[in-house]
Amino acid sequence: MCRWLAYSGSPVLLEELLYGPKNSLVVQSLHSQMGAEETNGDGFGVGWYGNRETPAVFHSIEPAWNDRNLRDVSGHITSGLVFAHIRASTGSPVQQTNCHPFRHGRWLWMHNGLIRDFTTVKRDLVLAVSPELYPEIEGTTDSEVLFHLALTFGLEEDPPSAVERAIGLVESVGRKHGVEHPFQGTIATTDGEDIWAFRYSSEGQSRSLFFSTDVRTLRAMYPENELLRELSDESRLVVSEPLGDELPGAWNEVPESSYGVIQPGQDELHEFTPATDLAGADRAG
Amino acid sequence: MCRWLAYSGSPVLLEELLYGPKNSLVVQSLHSQMGAEETNGDGFGVGWYGNRETPAVFHSIEPAWNDRNLRDVSGHITSGLVFAHIRASTGSPVQQTNCHPFRHGRWLWMHNGLIRDFTTVKRDLVLAVSPELYPEIEGTTDSEVLFHLALTFGLEEDPPSAVERAIGLVESVGRKHGVEHPFQGTIATTDGEDIWAFRYSSEGQSRSLFFSTDVRTLRAMYPENELLRELSDESRLVVSEPLGDELPGAWNEVPESSYGVIQPGQDELHEFTPATDLAGADRAG
Amino acid sequence: MCRWLAYSGSPVLLEELLYGPKNSLVVQSLHSQMGAEETNGDGFGVGWYGNRETPAVFHSIEPAWNDRNLRDVSGHITSGLVFAHIRASTGSPVQQTNCHPFRHGRWLWMHNGLIRDFTTVKRDLVLAVSPELYPEIEGTTDSEVLFHLALTFGLEEDPPSAVERAIGLVESVGRKHGVEHPFQGTIATTDGEDIWAFRYSSEGQSRSLFFSTDVRTLRAMYPENELLRELSDESRLVVSEPLGDELPGAWNEVPESSYGVIQPGQDELHEFTPATDLAGADRAG
C-alpha cells in the first residue's frame, strides 16, 4: 500500500536519501516495482532527528514527485537518522494527519500494509489504547492506531514485545470478528538511537522488506566506490524495496516473521511471534 | 469559533447566498463582526440538496475568500436547502474531514462553539457513540462527535430530544471531569425537509444566532424590494450573524437556551433544556 | 502528457462521464493505457455549460482519483457539454492556473501534448498574443499560450483557421530557434455549441485521439443496451483513449493531421494543415 525507508548512520543530506538513488523513494512514488500499488501518490512524510530532543516531521498531501518544498528543504537538512514514507491510500482520506511517520515524544513509527476490515475492528482496538494516549490520535489510519497500541503495551521500554502484543491483539480482535488474516505489513520504529524493523503477516506472505549489507563488506566488494568510503561502518538502510541494482549483493531480504534491530555494535535479526496472551494484553489495555 | 448559515425556501443560486449579501459569509470569513474570532480562515464547507436522495457536500481547507472553485461551482448550483460554514480552528487540524457540515445519510449537521476540554472528555464521549456509527467518524472535531452522539440518541426520529440528550451527556461527562462550562454553541441540523437550529451554552451566554423575519412581513415593510417579491412566503435564513443591515427589522435574535424549527407551515420556537436523565443516556449509549 | 474527454449530447451527470466507464478518466488518472505517461496525477479540471452565459470550471491540484469534492460535485451537476482533463506535468508547476480546461468568455480549451523547447520559444509566442488578451494569461503552460494565440488569430470567428495559424506560428518560431518538431498533441475547444477536436504533430506521429460511433449505429449494433436508448442521436464523445472495450465498434481513431467538428446535424472530419503564411500571422499578432 505504501513504501518506506529508514536510515541510520553518517549524517547525510535528506536529498541524497530521497532523490539520489536510481530507484529512490521519490521515483517509487510514481513507479514502485515491488509495491502492492505501483503509484504511491496519496501524500508522503519525512521524519528526522536534529539538534532537538524530539524529531521533526514534514507531512504533505501532495504526491512526493512534485513537491517543491520537499525538494528544497531536503537539500538543506542533514541527519543521521531519517524515516521517509510514501502513501497509497486504501480509502482513508488523504490528509496530513494520515501521513507517516507518526510521532510520540522522541519516537517515530511508520507502516506499510494494513489491518484488515479495519472499520469492523477499529472500535475494539481504540478501546484498548491507554486513555492517556487516546487523545493524541489525530488521523484515521489503522497504522496510527497500531502505533498507539504499541505505546500502550510498552513500546518505549521493550519495542519487540510491545509490537508483538499489539499485533497479537489485532489478530485476536480480528478473529473474534471473523477476519481471516487480520494483519499484514512491515513496520519501522525508532527512539532516535536504535531502529526496529518488523516483517509479519497473519497469512505468512508479508510485504517485502530489505536491509543493506554491512558497509565494511560492501567496501571490500566495491573498493572503488567513493560513497561507501564516506559512510561510517555502522551506516544502514532498511527499505520496502531496494533503491537500485547497481551494487549486486547490497540488499538482503528480511525473512518472514522476523524483526531486525539497527543499533550501535552488532545489528540483530530475530524471530517475530505475535503475543497470544490476551489476558496480558487486556491487563495492559 | 466559526460562522454558519442555513437557508430553506425558494431555490436560489448558492452564489447569491454565499457572496451576495453585504456582510455575506465569505465577507465574514475575512472580517466577522460578531464572531469569537474575527478571521474564519481555517477551511469551509457547503452542503445542499439536489436531485439525489443524499445531499452534496463541498469541503475545502482554503480560506473561503480566495477559493475559486467555490466561486465557480456556487454560480452553477441552485438549491432550496443550503448549509454553509466557515471555520476558525481552535487547535484541531485544518483538513477536509474537520470541515462542516457533516453528513450522515440524508442528514447534515454544523456547529459554532465548542465542547470545552475536549481532549479530556473525548474518550468518554466517543465510547457513548453507537458502535455501528463509530467507524463513520472521520475527523477529529468535537462537532463531529456531538453529531454522532445525537445520531446515537435518535436524531433521525426526534431531533430536539436527541440534541438535548447529546448535550446533556456532554455536560454530565464534562462536570465529572471538573469542566465548569462544558458546552457552548449553536447548532443547525436538517433532514433535507425541516431545519432545527439550537442556541445553548452551559454558562447561559451563548454564541449569537439570528433568524430572518417572515417574508410576508418583510414584503409589507419593504414593498419596493424586488428580491422579497421573488422569494416564497416560507423562505427563511438562520445565521450566526446578520448578513447586512440594509433592511432594519429583517433579523431577530434567537433567545438563550432555545431552538427553532423551520418547516412547512408555521415555524416554531421552543425552550431548550439538556437532558439530565443520565441513566437514559447511558442506556442509549 | 495528459488525457482528456469532451462530451456533447443528452444532459448527463458529470459523475457518469468521469467515474462510470470501466476505463474512465478517473481510472486513467492512475493507470492510463495509451498515454505518454501512465500516471496523470498532477491536477485535473472539469468545465461544463449550465444556465449561465459562461461555462463553469473546477480546477484542482489533487490527483483526480482521490478528490472527494469532484466525486460529490459531479454527482449533482448535469450538463450536455462537458470538458474534462487530467494532467501529467512535464515540469511546469502543479497549480490551479495550470489546469485545463482554460476559459475565455464562452470558450473552453484543453490540450494533450506540448510545444517543444517551450522556454526557448515562449517569449516570441507570448509577444504574438494580442495585447488585449495578454493580461488574461494566468498560468505558465504552453497550452494556455497556445489558446491565447488561437484567440488572437480569430478562434471565436473561425476555429479551424485560427488553430492552423496558431500552430503554424509555433512551428515557424520553433524552427527559427532550431527545434526539430515544434508541436505535438491533440486539442479540443468549444463555444458551448459545437466542439472542434484536433490531432496534429510536426513529426506526423501524434498523440492518440478517438471519437465515438454515431449513437444510431451503435443502437443498431447493440439493441439491448439501455444507455444507448437513453442518449440522443447526436450524443458524441471525443477522448484521448477509449473509455472501455465493452462495445467493439464504439470507438474510431481520428486520423493523423485532421480535425473533427461535433455539431447539430452531420459531424465533420477534415484535414488539418498548419498555416505557413507567416506574414498573415504577423499581421494578426
Add this chain to the structure above:
Amino acid sequence: MCRWLAYSGSPVLLEELLYGPKNSLVVQSLHSQMGAEETNGDGFGVGWYGNRETPAVFHSIEPAWNDRNLRDVSGHITSGLVFAHIRASTGSPVQQTNCHPFRHGRWLWMHNGLIRDFTTVKRDLVLAVSPELYPEIEGTTDSEVLFHLALTFGLEEDPPSAVERAIGLVESVGRKHGVEHPFQGTIATTDGEDIWAFRYSSEGQSRSLFFSTDVRTLRAMYPENELLRELSDESRLVVSEPLGDELPGAWNEVPESSYGVIQPGQDELHEFTPATDLAGADRAG
C-alpha cells in the same frame, strides 16, 4: 498588502524569528497592526542561506498561522540570513509561484505593496525583461516582474541603481498609461551577504518599514536582556512593522524615499530616487 521580515546576524533558529516575538510575523498573518490589510492569509514564504551556494525557499498557500510543516521545519533549521513574507493577495491567484521570497541564483527578493494597474502595464514591463531572464518568471505577481526588471538592470552588480532603474521604468510606463501613482511599497533583496531594503512610493506615502537599533546600543540600554547578549554586534532586523513593543527604542522607521544597506561594518542609509533616464532604461531592456 503583505508583511515581511529580513534578518542578518548570529545564526538563529527560524522558529525564533517567525514565532518567538510577541508581534511575530505569524501573529501578524492573522492580525497585522500596521498593514494595509489586517489579515495576511494568502500564503507565505521563507528563504534562508545554509551550506549551499543557493538559498532554500519554502512556499505555502496555507495561511502561515496554521501550517504545521512551517512550525516543525523552522524548529530544526538555523541560519544567519533569513527572509520571510506573508501575503495578502490583491487578486492574483494564491499559488506557490506567487509566494515571496523569489529566488534567482544566490539572490532573494520580496516586496510589500504593488504596481498599480498592473494588468494595464504588465505587457510593457515584461517586454523590458531581458529575454534570457524572461522564461524564469513562474508566477503572475507584479513583485516577480519587478524582480526580473531589477535583474535586467544589473541587480547583481549594483542593487540600488538597478532598483532605481526598475522603479523608474514602472513609473514612466505607468504614467504613459495614465496611472497617477504607479508604484507603492517596500522591497528587500540580498545576495546572501548584504541586505538592501527600500522604501518608496510614487505618492510619497509609503508602506511602513523599520530597522532594529544597533545591538551594542540596545545592550547598553537593556543590560539585563539575555537575548541581546547572545546576538552578535552586527545582528539586524528589517521589518514591515515592529515585532513587539517590549523594548522601547528598539525600532527605527526607515524614512520616506530611502534605502538601507545591512553589511559587515557600518550599515548605511541613503536617499532613493527612481531613475528617470528612460533612454538608459530602454537600452538595458
